[in-house]
Amino acid sequence: MGELNRRRFLERMTALTATAVATPATLGAIPHTGSGVGTGGPRGDGAGGGAEAGRRGAGGGAVAGRLGELDLPPAGRPQPSELTELTLAEAARLLRDGDVGAVELVEAYLARIGRWEPRYQAFNTVVSETALETARAADRARGRALGRALGRGPLAGVPLAIKDNYFTAGVRTTANSFIFEDFVPDFDATSWARLRDAGAILLGKTQMGPLATTAASTPTGERTTVNAWAPFHDNVSPGGSSSGSATAVAARMAASSTGTQTGGSITNPSNAQGLTGIKPTMGRVSLHGILPLTYTRDHPGPLARDAVDAALMLRIMAGPDPADPRSLGLPPVPDYLEAVSGGDGALTHPERGGAVRIGVLPGFLDEPEPPEDPAPDPDPDVDRIGSSFPRRERTQAAYRRDVATAEARRRMLATLEELGAEIVELDFPAHWETLTSFNFNNVRLPERSEIFLEHLRDDVTQFGVSLAPWINGLLLPAAEYVRGSRARLVLLQEILDEVFGRCDLVTQTAPYPFDMVGLPLIGFPIGFETESTGYPRPVGGMFGAEPYAEHHLLVVIAAYQRVTDWHLRRPADPGDLRPADSGDLRPADSGEVRPAGRDGDRPRDGSDRRGGRNRSPGRYDLFDVMERGE
């Protein structure tokens, strides 16, 4: 099974390293934990015990130091088939040391894209030739630099996937929309420019929800990207709106990726696909050169394979940018790599020094109530209400997933407590329920309407299936918008006083509250469940922190990942999975799946703005809207 590839890779690297170098930082052995995903888990629960040593080697205990001075453990040269198994940090180290070339790494990723992209549909555009040219240049530069200690970027030669709302000079940037379907920017978004300057190579632009709303689809609402853990199950959401970014990383079609989050669009797809994604505090990463959805809630950040990779990406992306005043006048950017370096292994607060206090809000650990078994409607169309599943099946699947999620949360907190964290039970802030409600969440809508007012006035059909919230944003009176903006400060002050007055991190079950006030969030894998659908699906956790305390989040999740192995699981390749005998599944070689766009290709959606869809509408109907994101 593909999910074991990562362990085999680590074992082999360990053996090579053990014979070559005797050092405490070598990669540890990863005992097999059973044959299936969903077994395994935290050390001490008898299932997944071997992951601690693995993470010490591959990431947490090894990445110490500053950008450009990655100090990862020595390791042997991976086999060509293993190159895409490398984490971002591992790839950076091997490239730095000359053990791997940029060309062979890019070729390995392009090979996977060529093989599996027709099924995953993670990319809008793949810039194969440009990527290879850049890789050749990187290898030539490395040849000149070797032995002369020339400064090279910490990501020199590492291939990345970039969400299709980040400006990429000379490469089409569409945001999966009619509005920008022909847009080719002439400069790079600041955050992508920083990654590029660090040596990263653009592999391609990733599929997303149109204009960064909902899960990836064409502007007319046809589903595109599938979840890498369920590539034959179209009804399973890949998480949105950074869907292609998540699938590209989970499916090893990129070392890491970028996303944007306005309402869960980094943390949701990270949770849906077993990744570690950070939505940083507003202003920490420049928004200059990113197609906006709202002014006040868009947050760029990384989707990565683990906390170490997320730290490395964020360290490069973050910092003041004169082109974005929101990024100026803020606290200095902490050393995120130091935060994930592991230290002596104890889970302590990076500044205060004592135990990290993790706040748990009411309901986080509650066992879900068994649902009433809904009677099927005699009309099958009504019963499915636009779904590919009957109502009863949907309800039961959601309940089984909720039960598994509650168990994973309990296990995760117990693991963190064993690591030395203090668990603090909290009440909700005084006005939490009201100020985080759907209605106050809607205060963002006039911003998007204003940003796109010329397009709304020009032709509303340009918004395709996403039009409704743009119209609604025009209808919120200014007095209510101002009142809602005052409410944000009330909500933040209550969170600071009543939550972070008692803890350092806090559990979250939905991204919206912290998105509303611009606070940082991290999404990370805490388990797997097979109960809802019969095949393994990641279960995700989410923590929030105080303003500009992303390093607090990274400290804790890196420590958690040193003793668990959820983040090491990799989905099987589509070729290893046999489509289930179900009418909603398409065979891998079905002609329904269109090929990925390539350099300069037109958008893949050719449907008429006013006309019908040429495929069925997107339905991720086993999951609630929270997993769609924006």
Add this chain to the structure above:
Amino acid sequence: MARRPSPPPSVPSSQEVTDEQLDAYIRTRLALAGVDLSVLPEDDEDAPADQRRIMASARRFLRSTPGAIAEFEFDPMGPPPAIYPAEVSAWNRG
């Protein structure tokens, strides 16, 4: 931050406003903004958007969101608007 008293009986609640009244408001507001929904099909489930669904969404929005926000009462000397609250908190830390 007590709730406002209920509006006087002569003012209909957002739930009591009729579809016709809301439709008139929506169409007037969109006309003032220069936005034309008539380019959409009137009622076509297979279209990415149609006038029927957009108007229904707008009515639901108006029946819920503006009223809920208006009901939340502030002390007049309370916080000013802060569209970037996290940054305000950092700037105010000195």
